[in-house]
Amino acid sequence: KAGVTQTPRYLIKTRGQQVTLSCSPISGHRSVSWYQQTPGQGLQFLFEYFSETQRNKGNFPGRFSGRQFSNSRSEMNVSTLELGDSALYLCASSRQSQASSYNEQFFGPGTRLTVL
Amino acid sequence: AQSVTQLGSHVSVSEGALVLLRCNYSSSVPPYLFWYVQYPNQGLQLLLKYTSAATLVKGINGFEAEFKKSETSFHLTKPSAHMSDAAEYFCAVRRATGANSKLTFGKGITLSVRP
Numbered sequence: 001k002a003g004v005t006q007t008p009r010y011l012i013k014t015r016g017q018q019v020t021l022s023c024s025p026i027s028g029h030r031s032v033s034w035y036q037q038t039p040g041q042g043l044q045f046l047f048e049y050f051s052e053t054q055r056n057k058g059n060f061p062g063r064f065s066g067r068q069f070s071n072s073r074s075e076m077n078v079s080t081l082e083l084g085d086s087a088l089y090l091c092a093s094s095r096q097s098q099a100s101s102y103n104e105q106f107f108g109p110g111t112r113l114t115v116l
Numbered sequence: 117a118q119s120v121t122q123l124g125s126h127v128s129v130s131e132g133a134l135v136l137l138r139c140n141y142s143s144s145v146p147p148y149l150f151w152y153v154q155y156p157n158q159g160l161q162l163l164l165k166y167t168s169a170a171t172l173v174k175g176i177n178g179f180e181a182e183f184k185k186s187e188t189s190f191h192l193t194k195p196s197a198h199m200s201d202a203a204e205y206f207c208a209v210r211r212a213t214g215a216n217s218k219l220t221f222g223k224g225i226t227l228s229v230r231p
Contacts, residue, residue, distance in 0.1 A: 107152075107161070
């Protein structure tokens with residue numbers, strides 16, 4: 001069974017640009033969560049999508065947005081990039097929403113975004 | 117709200133020595149607790165989880181952790197370190213259920229294993 005895939009793996013952008021990252025969950029998984037990982041702040045929850053609906057959101061500015069398609073694939077978009085947005089962006093999928101009883105989240109390898 | 121504290125950012129042990137990585141949590145409701153491992157340039161892999169069943173939890177690669185409610189702790193141990201255990205380890209907490217359930221991670225601990 002294929003794991004969670006994220007594309008691209010590496011990305012370099014300049015300040016002010018926008019970027020779209022993609023995540024394909026494990027087959028049969030309907031929940032996709034996004035996390036930002038930086039050396040200073042560690043791992044922080046961005047948002048979760050389940051059945052094309054945003055179910056939960058972390059404390060990030062509106063420049064960070066996402067969506068989920070009917071095949072459960074998800075994209076996250078960051079507009080007007082800032083230097084501080086440089087990070088590893090991780091996607092995780094699970095069968096059910098995090099609001100339901102426990103179900104394991106499986107993480108992808110991440111997209112390394114560098115903002116110059 | 118939930119939070120996790122992982123004391124120290126780096127632990128170094130000799131190969132064959134005991135590994136002890138500390139994690140303390142704060143949660144207003146009964147928590148689920150997790151330990152994840154991250155190898156360089158990879159995503160997170162679940163080592164073990166506590167979901168209100170047995171308080172002593174065994175995971176992969178010989179790791180185990182004990183949930184101690186009175187101490188609000190969930191420390192990770194391994195009796196004998198192996199070179200391949202060198203990685204970054206994250207403790208995480210979440211509410212059991214509810215609309216705001218999400219994983220909250222600690223800052224992580226880098227484990228080094230000396231030959």
